[in-house]
Amino acid sequence: MNTFYSKWLGGKKGVIELAVLAAFIFIVLPLWLDIFRLNMVGKYLTYAFAAVGLVMVWGYGGILSLGQGVFFGIGGYCMAMFLKLEASDPVSTARQTTPGIPDFMDWNQVTSLPLFWEPFHSLIFTLIAVIVVPGVIAYVIGAAMFKRRVSGVYFSIITQAIAAILTILVVGQQGMTGGINGITDLKTLHGWNINSNSAKYILYYVNGALLLGVIVLCKYVLSSKFGRLLLAMRDKEDRVRFSGYDVANFKIFTFSLGAAISAIGGAMFTLQVGFMSPSLIGIVPSIEMVIFAAIGGRMSLVGAVYGTWLVNYGKTAFSESFPSLWLFLMGALFIGVVMLFPNGLAGLYNSYLKERLEKLVLKFKQSGLFKKLNPVKTELQNEQ
Amino acid sequence: MSSKKPMVPSTDSCASAGLSMRKVALAVAGTLLFAAAGSALAATPPTSQVNTTHLAVTDNEIIVGQLHSSTGTMAISETGSIEAERLAIDQINASGGVLGRKIKIIQEDGASDWPTFAEKAKKLLEENHVAAIFGCWTSASRKAVLPVLERDNGLLYYPTFYEGLEQSKNVIYTGQEATQQVFAGLDWVAKTKHAKTFYLIGSDYIWPRTTMKLARKYIETVLHGKVVGEEYAALGSTGFGSTINKIRLKKPDVIYAAVVGGSNVSWFKQLKAAGITGKNHTLLTLSVTEDEVKGIGGENLTGFYSAMKYFQSLDTPRNKEFVKQFKAKFGADAPIGDVTQAAYEGPWIWKAAVEKAGSFDTDKVVKAEETGSISIDAPEGMVYLESNHHLKTRLRIGEWRSDGQADIVYTSDYIMPNPFPKGY
Numbered sequence: 001m002n003t004f005y006s007k008w009l010g011g012k013k014g015v016i017e018l019a020v021l022a023a024f025i026f027i028v029l030p031l032w033l034d035i036f037r038l039n040m041v042g043k044y045l046t047y048a049f050a051a052v053g054l055v056m057v058w059g060y061g062g063i064l065s066l067g068q069g070v071f072f073g074i075g076g077y078c079m080a081m082f083l084k085l086e087a088s089d090p091v092s093t094a095r096q097t098t099p100g101i102p103d104f105m106d107w108n109q110v111t112s113l114p115l116f117w118e119p120f121h122s123l124i125f126t127l128i129a130v131i132v133v134p135g136v137i138a139y140v141i142g143a144a145m146f147k148r149r150v151s152g153v154y155f156s157i158i159t160q161a162i163a164a165i166l167t168i169l170v171v172g173q174q175g176m177t178g179g180i181n182g183i184t185d186l187k188t189l190h191g192w193n194i195n196s197n198s199a200k201y202i203l204y205y206v207n208g209a210l211l212l213g214v215i216v217l218c219k220y221v222l223s224s225k226f227g228r229l230l231l232a233m234r235d236k237e238d239r240v241r242f243s244g245y246d247v248a249n250f251k252i253f254t255f256s257l258g259a260a261i262s263a264i265g266g267a268m269f270t271l272q273v274g275f276m277s278p279s280l281i282g283i284v285p286s287i288e289m290v291i292f293a294a295i296g297g298r299m300s301l302v303g304a305v306y307g308t309w310l311v312n313y314g315k316t317a318f319s320e321s322f323p324s325l326w327l328f329l330m331g332a333l334f335i336g337v338v339m340l341f342p343n344g345l346a347g348l349y350n351s352y353l354k355e356r357l358e359k360l361v362l363k364f365k366q367s368g369l370f371k372k373l374n375p376v377k378t379e380l381q382n383e384q
Numbered sequence: 385m386s387s388k389k390p391m392v393p394s395t396d397s398c399a400s401a402g403l404s405m406r407k408v409a410l411a412v413a414g415t416l417l418f419a420a421a422g423s424a425l426a427a428t429p430p431t432s433q434v435n436t437t438h439l440a441v442t443d444n445e446i447i448v449g450q451l452h453s454s455t456g457t458m459a460i461s462e463t464g465s466i467e468a469e470r471l472a473i474d475q476i477n478a479s480g481g482v483l484g485r486k487i488k489i490i491q492e493d494g495a496s497d498w499p500t501f502a503e504k505a506k507k508l509l510e511e512n513h514v515a516a517i518f519g520c521w522t523s524a525s526r527k528a529v530l531p532v533l534e535r536d537n538g539l540l541y542y543p544t545f546y547e548g549l550e551q552s553k554n555v556i557y558t559g560q561e562a563t564q565q566v567f568a569g570l571d572w573v574a575k576t577k578h579a580k581t582f583y584l585i586g587s588d589y590i591w592p593r594t595t596m597k598l599a600r601k602y603i604e605t606v607l608h609g610k611v612v613g614e615e616y617a618a619l620g621s622t623g624f625g626s627t628i629n630k631i632r633l634k635k636p637d638v639i640y641a642a643v644v645g646g647s648n649v650s651w652f653k654q655l656k657a658a659g660i661t662g663k664n665h666t667l668l669t670l671s672v673t674e675d676e677v678k679g680i681g682g683e684n685l686t687g688f689y690s691a692m693k694y695f696q697s698l699d700t701p702r703n704k705e706f707v708k709q710f711k712a713k714f715g716a717d718a719p720i721g722d723v724t725q726a727a728y729e730g731p732w733i734w735k736a737a738v739e740k741a742g743s744f745d746t747d748k749v750v751k752a753e754e755t756g757s758i759s760i761d762a763p764e765g766m767v768y769l770e771s772n773h774h775l776k777t778r779l780r781i782g783e784w785r786s787d788g789q790a791d792i793v794y795t796s797d798y799i800m801p802n803p804f805p806k807g808y
Contacts, residue, residue: 036510040503095804107549107594168618172588180589180619182498184527195535274531277498277524319500320507323493324454 007223008216017302018212025208025305035197042204042272044312045211047072049265051292051304052211053258056218058290059298060227061254062234063151067159068262068289070166071134073281075263077170077177078133080276081117082126083186083194102183108175117176123190130267131260138259142252149248151237160283167282182277186270194271207268214261215301221257230254262289295337297346306345428484429742437537437745440513446485446744448473448731449492449508451519451529456496457645462521464675464724465543466491467714469518472731475709482735483744490514498528505529509536515744516541518730521723523547523590530555537746541730543723545670545692547594548803553750556733557774558726560693561803562595565670567602568779568796569691570640574607576794577666579637581612585627586642587671588616595642595670601808612636617643622650628658639667648676652684662687662784673721674788682788692722694764695782695790706763719788725763732760733769774801 009015029041050068058064090099096106101113119125141162145155170177178184186194193199221227233240233247241247270276279285288311296307314333318326341348431443440447450469452462473487481487490512492504501520508514509532516539520526523546533540533554540555548561573579582603586592596614603609612634615627631639639660643651648671655661667688674696677685696707696719706728710720733753738744741752752758756771768776776798782790 036506039506043499043503103549104590107547107590109597172618174588174590174593180522181524181527185531187531195531273499273502275498275502275528277528279498279524316503319493319495319504323491326493327455 008220010219010223014219018215021215021302021305022208022212025211026205030201030204035200038204039200039272040316041309041313042200042207043269044309045204045207045305046265046269046272047289047292047312048211048305048308049214049268050262050289051296051308052214052218052301053261053265054289054293055296055298055301055304056221056261057254057258058293059300060222060230060234061251061258062237063251063255064153064156064290065159065255065258065286066156066283066290067161067163067286068258069281069283069286070159070163071138071259071262072266072269072285072289073166073170073276073278074134074137075130075266076270076276076280077183077266078120078126078129078263079267079270080183080186081120082123083189083270084183085117085121086189087185087187102178103185104178104181104183105175108179110175114176130263134259134263135256138256139252142255143248146248146251146255160286163281163283163286167278170278170281178277180278182275182279184275184277186274189271195274200272203268203272207272210264210268211305214264215305218257218261218301226250226253291334293344295334295344297344297349300344300346303344303346303349310345434483434743435515435745436743437747438513439515439744441485441515441744444485445488446482447488447490447512447514448734449505449512449514449517449519450489451492451494451501451504451508451517452521453494453496453525454491455493458494458496458521458525460679461645461675461723464719464721465519465521465727467718468543468710468720468724468728469731471710471713472728474713476731476735482738483742487731494519494525498524501525502528502532505532505538505540506536509533509538515539515738515746516734516749518543518727518734520544526555539734539746539749541734543727543730545722545726547591548805549594551772551774551803553773554746555773556730556753556769557801557803558729558733559723560777560779561774561801562591562598563802563805564693564774564777564779564799565691566595566598567606568799569668569670569781570599570602570607572781572794572796573638573666573668573689574609577637579666580609581634581636582609582638582640583612583631583634583636584614584640586616587619587644587647589619592616592642592644592671596640598805598808599640617647617651619647620645621647624651624654628654628660631660632658637666639665641667641669642671643669644671648672649680652680652688656684668781672784673723674719674790675721675724677784677788678719682784682786685784686786688784689793690782690784690790691779692782693777693779694722694725695780695792696720697782697789698764698780698792700763700765702761702765703763729760729762729767729775732762733758736760737769768798770801772801772803774803776800 009018030038033041050072054065054068084102088100088102093099093103096103098106098111101110145158171180188194229240229245229250233250237247292308292311293304295311296305297303314330318329322329337344431441435441450466452466453459454466473489476482477486490508492508494501494504505517508517518541520529520540520542521544526542529540530552534552538554542555542557543559545559545565546561548563584596584599586596600611600614603611613630617624669688669690672690673692707720711718736758737749737752740758741748753769754771758769759766764777770776778798779796780792781794783793784790
């Protein structure tokens, strides 16, 4: 119980953070917004997966990946392939030259389902693929890069190139991928209409729960010995290497973890928005994801969620009110945040709000309840 | 209602030969009287009658949405459509509005990003309850918006010429589908240029692929010609050197092109640099309108041909009036391309359909549109809305001049839209 409390949830501070975030996602937003706006927030929160992944990879691992959209996209495409196959039953595609295959294949003179599509008839395979495929791809990329000690800006450039390559591949192979239109017109998940209002509520909550789950998992990873090594590596890589650790393996693991997390977001995006397209895997969305993490504070897992929400909320609100000026306002927002709070929203919290909260905590410490908890805490500190 | 309406919905009525002139005159006078009385009475039917589906209609206002990219890579193409739709709506308002109600526009920016298009369409339909949306440009944006339209039973007027293979209940396509652009153009080039060999080149996405698929089949089976090369360049690619070398090697009678966007500029400049010009080669393109010429430069296109339903230079009183109004509002330099004109038709077709239905409800408007009896006097000439949601229009071939305008060298008969061609 104690390990769970301190390691998974990150102690008292962690519990409060998570509770506030959970209240925000599960109570405040649904009460505040109608289903249309809530579904939009659901979409933003899928980007938050990528931002949380980036906090791990970039904030703690010190690896700036400008290709997080690749993994978001692969996760999304895996899910979209399953949904598309379900929507392309022979009855509803009877109009096509070859009924029973997705419509865009028919338009591109493809007459039979490509082999790599076949397993996506199975939901279980799809769910596994959503996490495993991006994880494996990240592993391969990571192994190829980190084993050769490619790092820093070179790594960033390569990830960006991979994002560009994948976009070109998807757009070019349109008979198999839907090309620039993407995979559209997705209707049901195992017969369950994903476009109904009730489905949107359910998907929103599932999305929120998964997001919190991912954050808890990341907290656990960070509170373990591994998390400490990660920080040590980020700050003095050589020293860790000379201490006998294989730095590359740790980096590969972090990178794969970040990829798998982004991919979950991608799959949830497909379910909530109803399509997947190459515009979500390219360079621009990948960089946007870095912005989300930067605005939230790149060392803060929950900050990443707020950062994502704030940027996307701004995007929507500005573009609705000022259709021709909104990009300038977004620019002003980015510049403002970077100039005033270089550590993002989390930095804002740390430098302005934390002190006040700590005073409150101090008062709490003097009360009787704290003394009961205190021995446990010191014990833990000694352990570490 | 003012008598100077720029565009009037007309119904096909022809007097039979057996009627005497007097009878015709009487009948006409009677109809006019009846129509005048009718319009006076039914000028502003009560809101409860014209709106049973919670649309944004009041006694004197009706809200519609406009959803194009005003930012991002597509902004340059979509600006013309935004302007044309505004012009049409202003003119409709000036002539009394629709069912006695003024049209108010809520504009949203799709930002050249397909998920954003879906999000904004949803916002327009679910929050603003707009009666119709005029918007989208690329197929990708339309495909993204489609599920939203079908779920919320919205109505979209889509202006771009496109690949066909679609006929949604919730979309009216005011641009040409592929068969309307391809067959007549190929007929013309085969006949006037005695062309037998064709080289097909397009950007690599659904519209050029589908178009070329139709073209190849038509060339091989109907024209008994030969396709000597078929090639697709990645979207945005700027290197056409190898393609141009292959063209030189194969010496096709016709270069048949559907290269889009920024690639267009490189494509034509490199052709010119390689010495392939209108003087020594026949090039027919499906993707160059006055808007693109502005970017490519007329001198790089001189003597090449475009197959479109509309050119700004079209010499009719109706078009001259339209060009004048457009330039007065958006500046003398604003080019008017095929899609811009098609976007201008959207609000007018919607108005005609709403008035025919006597209601703003999507189902009733669509039903009126599917009768196949709606037509408007557009700048391109009379166009007829067929029951398959596409327009029956003509195809024109324009030969580009160095000043960026085209000489219209051929006008086809009316072509029925056929979004699902058999045997292709």
